[in-house]
Amino acid sequence: STPSLRTEHLYKVLVIGDLGVGKTSIIRRYVHQTYSNNYRATIGVDFALKVLNWDHETVRLQLWDIAGQERFGNMTRVYYREAMGAFIVFDVTRPTTFEAVVKWKEDLDSKLMLGNGQSIATVLLANKCDQGRELTNNGIKMDQFCKDHGFVGWFETSAKDNLNISDAANLLVKHIMATE
Numbered sequence: 001s002t003p004s005l006r007t008e009h010l011y012k013v014l015v016i017g018d019l020g021v022g023k024t025s026i027i028r029r030y031v032h033q034t035y036s037n038n039y040r041a042t043i044g045v046d047f048a049l050k051v052l053n054w055d056h057e058t059v060r061l062q063l064w065d066i067a068g069q070e071r072f073g074n075m076t077r078v079y080y081r082e083a084m085g086a087f088i089v090f091d092v093t094r095p096t097t098f099e100a101v102v103k104w105k106e107d108l109d110s111k112l113m114l115g116n117g118q119s120i121a122t123v124l125l126a127n128k129c130d131q132g133r134e135l136t137n138n139g140i141k142m143d144q145f146c147k148d149h150g151f152v153g154w155f156e157t158s159a160k161d162n163l164n165i166s167d168a169a170n171l172l173v174k175h176i177m178a179t180e
């Protein structure tokens, strides 16, 4: 048989949101299939690589975690540079982290756009859904919120129970590949 060359894609993906919403836990769950109640908050930027077989192509997601800078609610342009997609995470048990989502999205969009002037594909993650669904089921119309604020979609996730994280990543990859 003819050896086939798989097309490879490397995408920088940002994981942002307030302190304690579960960014590191989501990445650990997705990349290493592990979960723990306390991760040491390392200061700086951490990377994890997730490799996906996508049809006949290979997708490498370079996930950028942040630690320590969340409290400022914004990041530098240098950090955002060349990212192709983003997850913005909030904690369903803490409404203030949901209120911060808009601020994170505005910070991202103000500092990074694609060559065509569009903002990068961003998926909203309502994490810790194992703790309750009040915030996402009642009161807040999440689909409309996503439309209003330019998210390509949203998922209730649980890093603890391993819920919807890979589905969310697949949606993000689908959108990145469509806009690349």
Ligand code: GDP
Pocket: 017, 018, 019, 020, 021, 022, 023, 024, 025, 026, 036, 037, 038, 039, 127, 128, 129, 130, 131, 157, 158, 159, 160, 161
């Ligand atoms: P980060 O600051 O955004 O990186 O948040 P961490 O990943 O460090 O998580 C903060 C705390 O929330 C830790 O104690 C985690 O174990 C906990 N946590 C993270 N994800 C979940 C989840 O899906 N469900 C529950 N119940 N706790 C979670």
Ligand code: MG
Pocket: 023, 024, 025, 041, 065, 066, 067
């Ligand atoms: Mg963290």
